[in-house]
Amino acid sequence: MTNLADSLTKTADILKQSKFTMAFTGAGISVESGIPPFRGEHGLWNKYNQQVLDLGYFLNNPAHCWIYIRGIFYDFFADAKPNDAHRMLAKMESSKLLNAVVTQNIDNLHYQAGSETVYEFHGNSKKLKCLKCGHVYDARDIDFENIPPKCINDGEVLKPDFIFFGEGIPPDAYADSFAAAEKAEVCIIVGSTGEVTPASYVPRTAKQAGATIIEINPEKTIFTSAITDIHLKGKATEVLNQLGELLF
Ligand code: NAD
Numbered sequence: 001m002t003n004l005a006d007s008l009t010k011t012a013d014i015l016k017q018s019k020f021t022m023a024f025t026g027a028g029i030s031v032e033s034g035i036p037p038f039r040g041e042h043g044l045w046n047k048y049n050q051q052v053l054d055l056g057y058f059l060n061n062p063a064h065c066w067i068y069i070r071g072i073f074y075d076f077f078a079d080a081k082p083n084d085a086h087r088m089l090a091k092m093e094s095s096k097l098l099n100a101v102v103t104q105n106i107d108n109l110h111y112q113a114g115s116e117t118v119y120e121f122h123g124n125s126k127k128l129k130c131l132k133c134g135h136v137y138d139a140r141d142i143d144f145e146n147i148p149p150k151c152i153n154d155g156e157v158l159k160p161d162f163i164f165f166g167e168g169i170p171p172d173a174y175a176d177s178f179a180a181a182e183k184a185e186v187c188i189i190v191g192s193t194g195e196v197t198p199a200s201y202v203p204r205t206a207k208q209a210g211a212t213i214i215e216i217n218p219e220k221t222i223f224t225s226a227i228t229d230i231h232l233k234g235k236a237t238e239v240l241n242q243l244g245e246l247l248f
Contacts, residue, residue, distance in 0.1 A: 007230050008239075011214050012246035014186055014230075015097055018212075021186040023089050024203045025103045025110070028191015028217060029236045032083045035107055039193060048072060055166035059131075062157040066147040069160060073125045074144050077107060085190065085236035086113035088244050093117065097247060099184075102177040104192060104199045106162035119176045121169060121199050123162030132156040169198065181205040189215045190236050194222035203227060216240065 015021060027037035038044045051057050052068040090113045092098035100117045101110050106125045110118045128137045130151035137158060142149045148157045163169065178201075181187065187206035194200045200222070207213050207227040215221070215228040216239045224231055232239045 004232065004234065004239075004242075007232055008242055008246060011230055011232065012243060014212055014214070015092075015243075015247065018097075018185040020180075020183050021092075021098050021188065022180045022184045022206065023098060023101045023188045023190060024192065024206075025089075025101060025105060025190045026192025026196075026199075027105060029085050029103075030080065030083075030105055030107050030109055031191065032085065032235060032237050033080045033107075033109060035077055035080050037191075037193075039195070044072065050165065053164045055164040058159065058164060062148045066149070066157075070144050070147055073106075073160060074139065074142075077125065080107060080109065082109045082113035083237050085240045086110055086115070088240040089190075090114035091244065092247065095248070098188075100176075100180045102180060102202050104196060106160075119173045119180065121173050121177055121202070123160075123170060123173075125160050125162050127161035128158040129161045130154065130156050131159055136161065174198075177202050178205055181211070182209050184209065184211040187211045187213050189213065189217070189223055189228070190240075191217055192221065192223070194226075 036042050036044055048068055052065040058065045086109050089098060089101055093115055101115050102119045102121055103110055104121050106122050108124055108126045126139045128139060128142060133153050135151055135153055150157055181202050184206045187203050189203050203213060204227060212229050213227050214230045215223055216232045216236055218233060218235055
């Protein structure tokens with residue numbers, strides 16, 4: 001059995017050789033920033049009803065949904081900061097060792113860490129959108145004391161600009177993510193169960209197109225036995241910091 005140190009050395013060599021490397025990140029990369037995942041023992045869905053993020057329910061009950069949406073995304077998540085894992089991916093990008101990040105996360109932390117090529121597969125909670133006129137607002141400009149927040153143009157209720165259950169993937173993010181997967185020589189999966197589709201098809205597409213799949217996660221996932229070539233078992237910050245020592 002190979003140990004973590006051997007696997008890290010092998011990974012660093014593979015990354016140095018790769019001409020196109022992408023990362024695919026899930027809720028796990030932000031756990032060490034204090035944002036819990038949706039699933040699992042401490043997952044948000046043990047505490048909240050998923051219905052508040054169902055598009056049909058939201059459209060009929062915006063005031064009720066906004067009480068929970070504000071609590072989860074604008075009170076609780078608001079002060080989360082990028083951690084060493086987000087920062088290491090940004091450093092890899094600026095050093096030409098990483099070409100793109102496809103993230104399922106909606107927390108904006110990759111951008112805050114300095115990553116530039118980020119495809120947000122599920123949107124971003126830091127923006128709000130009017131479903132009638134399409135006007136986009138920065139969450140920092142919204143008065144969350146008065147919910148539901150409304151559009152200044154037409155008085156319509158604003159919706160966070162991440163996808164709710166029942167909504168499609170933003171077309172540009174979808175196209176860019178799969179285009180990256182098609183040309184990736186290496187795909188690093190960080191902190192994703194692989195249970196959410198169609199997002200989980202992104203690393204699967206990379207694998208089918210010939211990429212080496214590196215997985216960083218303290219647990220085994222659906223990906224591990226199906227597509228992973230090297231499982232770096234551990235927390236995102238610890239593993240990426242160790243990898244960084246071999247890369248820089
Ligand atoms: P998930 O919640 O299904 O799974 C999280 C994964 O992270 C698990 O495999 C877990 O073992 C792993 N993990 C936990 N701690 C970790 C750590 N310190 N380092 C590395 N990995 C760790 O997440 P998912 O598969 O990404 O799917 C949930 C969906 O919910 C996503 O699509 C995402 O959009 C959304 N979500 C986003 C946020 C966010 O924006 N931060 C938070 C919760 C959920």
